[in-house]
Amino acid sequence: MNVIKRVAEGDNKALEELFLLYGNKVFRLALTILNDRFLSEDVVQETFLKVQQNAKSYQFRNSEREWIMTIAHNIAIDILRKRKREIVQEEIISHSEIADVVTDCDNDVGFLQLIEPLNELDRQIVSLHLISGLKHREIAHILNMSVSAVKKRYERAIKRIAHEMEEH
Numbered sequence: 001m002n003v004i005k006r007v008a009e010g011d012n013k014a015l016e017e018l019f020l021l022y023g024n025k026v027f028r029l030a031l032t033i034l035n036d037r038f039l040s041e042d043v044v045q046e047t048f049l050k051v052q053q054n055a056k057s058y059q060f061r062n063s064e065r066e067w068i069m070t071i072a073h074n075i076a077i078d079i080l081r082k083r084k085r086e087i088v089q090e091e092i093i094s095h096s097e098i099a100d101v102v103t104d105c106d107n108d109v110g111f112l113q114l115i116e117p118l119n120e121l122d123r124q125i126v127s128l129h130l131i132s133g134l135k136h137r138e139i140a141h142i143l144n145m146s147v148s149a150v151k152k153r154y155e156r157a158i159k160r161i162a163h164e165m166e167e168h
Contacts, residue, residue: 002060002064003018004058004067005058008055015048018048018064019048021065022068022069023048025065025131025132026047027040027043028131029043029069029076029128030043030076031112032112032115032123034080039083043072043076044072046075047072051068054071065132065133065134066134066138066141069138069142070142073124073128073142114161114164115157115161117161118157118160118161121143121153122153122154125143125150125153125157126157126161128143136150
């Protein structure tokens with residue numbers, strides 16, 4: 001039986017299974033967008049709460065991963081927009097703080113450093129593809145873009161990362 005269907009039926013073990021499968025990916029996506037560990041943890045909690053609340057309305061035409069990552073992405077973007085409205089001048093987290101956060105999360109220290117020079121949208125595309133393992137088609141759906149635009153932005157972002165690595 002589908003895990004989300006089991007969640008819809010009130011099976012807390014199924015929700016725990018989803019959390020174990022996707023919790024880390026949701027956290028890293030949120031961290032990529034928000035650059036804040038605590039807000040990213042909030043995104044994880046809110047995401048799985050929404051998964052539990054909306055499991056009955058889940059449509060099986062999309063993969064569960066795509067559905068969960070879409071929820072997480074939307075929550076993180078909402079938080080980012082709210083922060084931008086509330087804070088005129090946002091404090092930027094230093095490289096070492098980001099490295100500490102990512103080190104706690106499966107030793108992906110270099111990943112955030114590599115994508116840091118990219119703009120916000122390109123960081124999201126690279127993160128969704130490399131960290132979450134989503135296909136360009138799924139990313140296009142999540143970000144409400146065309147597949148060709150996602151592919152092109154991804155290619156340019158990878159070239160920029162490679163160029164930055166050569167310079168250092």
